[in-house]
Amino acid sequence: MRFWELCRRNLKETYRDPLALGFLLVFPLLFMLLFGLAFGGDTASTFPIGVIDNDHSQISQAFADEKLAEVPVFELSTYDDTTDAEKDLKFGELSAYITIPRGFGQQVAQKWQGEETDVILQMTYDESDITISEQIISIVNTVTHSFARIEVPVTVNANPIHIETEITFIDFMGPGIIIFGLLILIPTSARVMVRDKEKGFLSRLLTTPARPLDFLSGYSLCLVAIAIAQIILFMAAAYGFGVDIVGSLWLAFLVFFLAGLSSIGIGMVVASLSKSENQAEPLCWLFAMPLAMLSGCWFSIQLLPSYLRDIASAFPYAHAIEASRGVLIRGVGMEGIGTDFLFLVGWAVGIFIIGTFLFRRSMRS
Amino acid sequence: MTSNGIEPVKMDDEFAIQTFDLTRVFGNLVAVDGIELNIKKGELFALLGPNGAGKTTTINMLCCLLKPTSGTATILGYDINRQPFRVKEIIGVSPQETVISERLNPLENLNLIGRIHGLDAREVKIRSQQLLEIMGLGERAKDQVRKFSGGMKRRLNIMMALIHNPKILFLDEPTLGLDPQARRAIWDYIVQLKGERTILLTTHYMDEADFLADRIGIMDNGKVVALGTSTELKISMLEKHTMIIYAWNITQKVIKEMRSKYAEVEVTDGTMIITDKKLDFKEIVDLLHSSGAVVRSAYIKEPTLDDVFLHITGTELRE
Numbered sequence: 001m002r003f004w005e006l007c008r009r010n011l012k013e014t015y016r017d018p019l020a021l022g023f024l025l026v027f028p029l030l031f032m033l034l035f036g037l038a039f040g041g042d043t044a045s046t047f048p049i050g051v052i053d054n055d056h057s058q059i060s061q062a063f064a065d066e067k068l069a070e071v072p073v074f075e076l077s078t079y080d081d082t083t084d085a086e087k088d089l090k091f092g093e094l095s096a097y098i099t100i101p102r103g104f105g106q107q108v109a110q111k112w113q114g115e116e117t118d119v120i121l122q123m124t125y126d127e128s129d130i131t132i133s134e135q136i137i138s139i140v141n142t143v144t145h146s147f148a149r150i151e152v153p154v155t156v157n158a159n160p161i162h163i164e165t166e167i168t169f170i171d172f173m174g175p176g177i178i179i180f181g182l183l184i185l186i187p188t189s190a191r192v193m194v195r196d197k198e199k200g201f202l203s204r205l206l207t208t209p210a211r212p213l214d215f216l217s218g219y220s221l222c223l224v225a226i227a228i229a230q231i232i233l234f235m236a237a238a239y240g241f242g243v244d245i246v247g248s249l250w251l252a253f254l255v256f257f258l259a260g261l262s263s264i265g266i267g268m269v270v271a272s273l274s275k276s277e278n279q280a281e282p283l284c285w286l287f288a289m290p291l292a293m294l295s296g297c298w299f300s301i302q303l304l305p306s307y308l309r310d311i312a313s314a315f316p317y318a319h320a321i322e323a324s325r326g327v328l329i330r331g332v333g334m335e336g337i338g339t340d341f342l343f344l345v346g347w348a349v350g351i352f353i354i355g356t357f358l359f360r361r362s363m364r365s
Numbered sequence: 366m367t368s369n370g371i372e373p374v375k376m377d378d379e380f381a382i383q384t385f386d387l388t389r390v391f392g393n394l395v396a397v398d399g400i401e402l403n404i405k406k407g408e409l410f411a412l413l414g415p416n417g418a419g420k421t422t423t424i425n426m427l428c429c430l431l432k433p434t435s436g437t438a439t440i441l442g443y444d445i446n447r448q449p450f451r452v453k454e455i456i457g458v459s460p461q462e463t464v465i466s467e468r469l470n471p472l473e474n475l476n477l478i479g480r481i482h483g484l485d486a487r488e489v490k491i492r493s494q495q496l497l498e499i500m501g502l503g504e505r506a507k508d509q510v511r512k513f514s515g516g517m518k519r520r521l522n523i524m525m526a527l528i529h530n531p532k533i534l535f536l537d538e539p540t541l542g543l544d545p546q547a548r549r550a551i552w553d554y555i556v557q558l559k560g561e562r563t564i565l566l567t568t569h570y571m572d573e574a575d576f577l578a579d580r581i582g583i584m585d586n587g588k589v590v591a592l593g594t595s596t597e598l599k600i601s602m603l604e605k606h607t608m609i610i611y612a613w614n615i616t617q618k619v620i621k622e623m624r625s626k627y628a629e630v631e632v633t634d635g636t637m638i639i640t641d642k643k644l645d646f647k648e649i650v651d652l653l654h655s656s657g658a659v660v661r662s663a664y665i666k667e668p669t670l671d672d673v674f675l676h677i678t679g680t681e682l683r684e
Contacts, residue, residue, distance in 0.1 A: 005480040009466055009473070016468040016509070204464035207428040208481045209453045 006218025028181030050097030057105025096125030134300035174243035175324040180297035187284035189267025227260030246331035259320035261348035268355030316347040381563035386436035398587035411574040414584035420567035457531035467511035482529035516547030571670040619656035
């Protein structure tokens, strides 16, 4: 039970350190509060969306009438052609309209049979309000994704007209900010471990019968406990700030937990490669902040150029945000987030193995 | 739990710590150069030497933190290379850097080390309280360590090495950077520990080695250059004596006469220092008197460990 004693000690060192606690818990909560104040509120959070079905196939009808209509924040109205829709968009009657092009049903059917085709949806929206467009694009993307089980490139046309709408952005951003909180675990994990190395505490304990595995499990267990506390607190706070939780809390928790494990693993790798806190900490922030941005912690990544999205999707956080958003605000189950979930499991396990290996090696002299 | 089925290699009942050509090289630097030490059970052995002499490297190898480049050592018969975890079970280490969990209180710090050494919670509690009382930290037992003074932290550092009642105790520079009062308090405590267990202490303070150690090994450039009790080491110096005389009115004539009789005679500002293998105290004073000098004081200087060190290494021990 040596690891247990070490874990207890690590926990005490952390929760008695106001600065560390502030970073871990208060900092993300502050973000959440700011976003909540800025974009929260009790105004109706629905978007009037126009749909033009040029395909008239069974599939396109199913998509429009079932899938799109199912989205709680969409208020759908059907149009026969673009002229009326565009007029309504200009007058602010619509937030956006979606055009289902001819051949959509056939393309989707081909996709389902495993053929390589591009499925095109056309969406026209008001460019001037970024928050709206981001959300709508992201929601449409998720819907098409879960409908066609493929990534549907949405062609976007922008119309520069001003539309006044207030929405609860917090619904959309909540998961991102929770993931941001879990990204802060990277510098924290690295600091907890590298500090002991730097100050000689690790060497001191290496003169006791404690084994390398005791240290590793002592650190990991402590950090996992911190991650769990963080997730519970953030989820509660998100709920408090008005995020409507639709899907399974457990599944969302699991997704966040996997993201947290990845952060701990990355922290372990950084701690193994650095000699001092002064080295490890900036390195972590340098890594975590751009990653938070690319992964979509603060805004939707749908508007990023594709190469930046590719970089983000090599890391677990964009997947975790996507998956947790699906679960929390759209009620998607495991079947809807399967790929993202597997990716997260793979990442968490992989980085933990690498981190363990490197940290063990760095303990030897 | 870590017997590995390997029994102690050699069990020389007399010795607690033995090193066999123990060597550690860092790049081009030979930090510890083939030292051979035999430290008896119950002995307090001091490794004395300047910073960089290789004392800490030696201790780090003995407590299995550093692998020797070549050679080995045994601690109560257990080989540091082959049975490191056996060794770690029986040693207590107080490192040179005071390493404590700053946001834990002394009880929690002691508990951590004690539990890691396999003591149960009750044992740890009893021993912690004893140690805290003896070391005068009883009243601060529940304060976070980061608020402690350097001396208090040092004492806790030593307590943490003692919590599991180890047979072998390593104290690496136990009073480094402390004020005289705090040093004295730690010395007094170390004196109490003598005899119960084997203690290997490193220091670069001569008075510390002189006061505490049963035997002293002088280390320089990775080698043990002299070994013996404090008195033995000083006696080895007695082949040369120094007499210091403070006097007025020392004439050139008497200086010349002294130089004809003794090997080294130095005179500066009414102080005459005479060094030779044999010195006749009375003869020197009489000679000065008869030359008309007024002798205010005169004495034969007792050699210190510093003299021993200077004599052996050709450099002074820096404090």
